Amino acid sequence: MKEFLLGKTLSKFLALAGLALCAAGAQAAPINLVKNGGFDATTNGTGQIGYNTQVNDWTSPGGYNFVFGVGEADTVGAKSWFNKPENPPLTLWGANNGGANALAVSANGGNFLAADGAYGVERIEQMIHGLVVGQKYMLSFEWAAAQQFGFDGDTTENWSVSIDGNTFTTDTYHNANHASSSWMKETFSFTAKGTEGLLSFLAAGTPEGFPPFSLLDGVSLFALGDDGKQGQVPEPATWLTLLTGLLLLAFARRRAARQR
Structure with a gap:
């Protein structure tokens, strides 16, 4: 039973780490920092x-x-x-x-x-x-x-x-x-x-x-x-999420090893 619960917990942590990696990948997409660079949006036409x-x-x-x-x-x-x-x-x-x-x-x-x-x-x-x-x-x-x-x-x-x-x-x-x-x-x-x-x-x-x-x-x-x-450099919050997920993953693996 303990092994089942640990395995389930580990799966959740793996999923969390995967989501963090996906978030980092999404942030890596090119982002144009200039707004309305084509001058198409105006207040009263041309x-x-x-x-x-x-x-x-x-x-x-x-x-x-x-x-x-x-x-x-x-x-x-x-x-x-x-x-x-x-x-x-x-x-x-x-x-x-x-x-x-x-x-x-x-x-x-x-x-x-x-x-x-x-x-x-x-x-x-x-x-x-x-x-x-x-x-x-x-x-x-x-x-x-x-x-x-x-x-x-x-x-x-x-x-x-x-x-x-x-x-x-x-x-x-x-x-x-x-x-x-x-x-x-x-x-x-x-x-x-x-x-x-x-x-x-x-x-x-x-x-x-x-x-x-x-x-x-x-x-x-x-x-x-x-x-x-x-x-695009990932946002600091993205890196924090990724790091948290990886730390939790490492903790889960270590705990599982001690229970064996």
């Missing part, structure tokens, strides 16, 4: 950020930053603070309004951010929580270059990105008159210095008056494992 809409989970003090939906940038455009009865919505050069080429769709799809890099330049930011000090992370995003419709001349565009005391700058894109670029994938890695950090994007472009626009989409931030691949 338009100028801080004027007629906001992007959920992101903040911006204002500036000439916009959110466009698929197919809107060179057609219906977006409302702006200049969008009075005598002024049309802001649009970008594209195939639908006589631009040199079609505005490409990002791999992420859906909405995208467009920021003037020479006028009303303001950051768009998000506080990132859940960083682990000493853990290496990879920041990824897509970006493209474009020009505001109704203006002429070659332009340049890029992005300056900051997080946790680190600043990264994309290569400068030289954009032809009335043209736009394809979407370009950027990745930067850094080691966390704190448990949270402000993620900030700031557009830059030349020349002023030719409206150079930097586009942004698909922002993500993942922890990197020792092999350099995306991963």
Whole structure:
């Protein structure tokens, strides 16, 4: 009878340890620490950020930053603070309004951010929580270059990105008159210095008056494992559960051995 009860107890402990291992495995799945990295969730549809809409989970003090939906940038455009009865919505050069080429769709799809890099330049930011000090992370995003419709001349565009005391700058894109670029994938890695950090994007472009626009989409931030691949450090509570299960298992085995 004692052997039966001990065996039953041991089975329970084994089950507990198995659950702890499963929990640890679940936590190891990649987790994107950036919220609304595709800019699809807004307070009032597309338009100028801080004027007629906001992007959920992101903040911006204002500036000439916009959110466009698929197919809107060179057609219906977006409302702006200049969008009075005598002024049309802001649009970008594209195939639908006589631009040199079609505005490409990002791999992420859906909405995208467009920021003037020479006028009303303001950051768009998000506080990132859940960083682990000493853990290496990879920041990824897509970006493209474009020009505001109704203006002429070659332009340049890029992005300056900051997080946790680190600043990264994309290569400068030289954009032809009335043209736009394809979407370009950027990745930067850094080691966390704190448990949270402000993620900030700031557009830059030349020349002023030719409206150079930097586009942004698909922002993500993942922890990197020792092999350099995306991963997630298990939560401390997960490790505690796992350790408790293993200790109980060891105790049960030791007790069973003494009863023999």
